Every structure is written in C-alpha cells, then in structure tokens.
Amino acid sequence: MAIERTLSIIKPDAVAKNVIGQVYSRFENAGLKIIAARMVHLSNSDAEKFYAAHKYRPFFKDLISFMVSGPVMIQVLEGEGAIAKNRYLMGATDPNKAEKGTIRSDFADSINANAMHGSDSLETAAIEVAFFFSEVDVYSR
Numbered sequence: 009m010a011i012e013r014t015l016s017i018i019k020p021d022a023v024a025k026n027v028i029g030q031v032y033s034r035f036e037n038a039g040l041k042i043i044a045a046r047m048v049h050l051s052n053s054d055a056e057k058f059y060a061a062h063k064y065r066p067f068f069k070d071l072i073s074f075m076v077s078g079p080v081m082i083q084v085l086e087g088e089g090a091i092a093k094n095r096y097l098m099g100a101t102d103p104n105k106a107e108k109g110t111i112r113s114d115f116a117d118s119i120n121a122n123a124m125h126g127s128d129s130l131e132t133a134a135i136e137v138a139f140f141f142s143e144v145d146v147y148s149r
Contacts, residue, residue: 011090012086013043013133014090016124016125016127017082017126018031019080020075020080021116021121021123028081030115031115035085035094039088040087042083042084043085044083044084044147048140050080052072055072058075059071067120070120091128094127095128097111098111098126099112103119103123104119
C-alpha cells in the first residue's frame with residue numbers, strides 16, 4: 009500500500025468535548041503520523057470556500073454555521089493507505105449508523121454535528137491540505 013497524505017478536521021462539537029487527544033491516539037494507534045496541525049476558528053468566508061463543492065446542497069448553510077460555531081483542529085495525516093484508514097476510523101457520517109468504536113460513533117452528536125471531516129480521495133486530499141497548509145508547514149521525511 010502506498011504512503012498517502014490526507015486532511016482531517018476535528019469539528020467544533022468534538023473540540024468542545026475536549027477529545028482531541030483521544031482522536032490523536034486513534035490516528036497514531038492506526039499507524040498514521042500527524043505531520044502538520046493547527047487549531048483555527050474558521051471565518052464564514054473560509055468555511056464557504058472549503059465546502060464550495062456542497063454550495064447547492066440543502067445542508068450547506070447549516071454546515072457553514074456549524075463549522076464556524078467554534079474552533080476546529082486541522083491536521084495532515086500520513087501513512088500507508090492514510091485516506092481509507094482515516095475514513096474507517098471516522099466511521100459513517102451518521103453516528104447512529106457508524107460502527108461501534110469509530111470516532112463518530114463515540115463522539116458525534118448527529119449527522120450534522122458529526123465530529124470529523126476527512127478527505128475522500130488523493131485528489132481531494134491534495135486540494136484540502138493545500139487549502140490549510142503551505143508545504144513549509146508540513147513535516148516531510
């Protein structure tokens with residue numbers, strides 16, 4: 009399996025629950041390395057740009073309101089099959105349908121307040137990482 013990079017965001021609901029360390033432990037225990045990280049409070053403009061692909065979907069306004077409701081923890085993860093591994097760790101978008109022991113099953117409140125964001129492909133990961141981090145911000149071996 010190839011070494012990949014992916015973007016991961018711990019959303020406002022999980023940050024408010026003070027579970028960043030628990031989430032990071034799950035990444036590390038799964039063999040993922042955190043190679044860049046920062047906490048930010050997204051502006052409306054940044055949230056709208058980041059989620060522009062969803063602009064015409066009915067949940068867009070609620071998503072933006074939620075993402076600017078508090079700070080988020082943004083990190084770049086690296087490892088073998090990082091994208092699939094991170095998505096498995098997150099669990100299904102709806103925490104009621106997420107497998108027991110996944111991040112969303114354990115920490116999310118609802119399909120809207122679902123604790124995590126993770127890139128869904130190599131192409132998306134490259135775009136999302138570049139949105140939040142310049143190359144000098146990302147640790148490279």
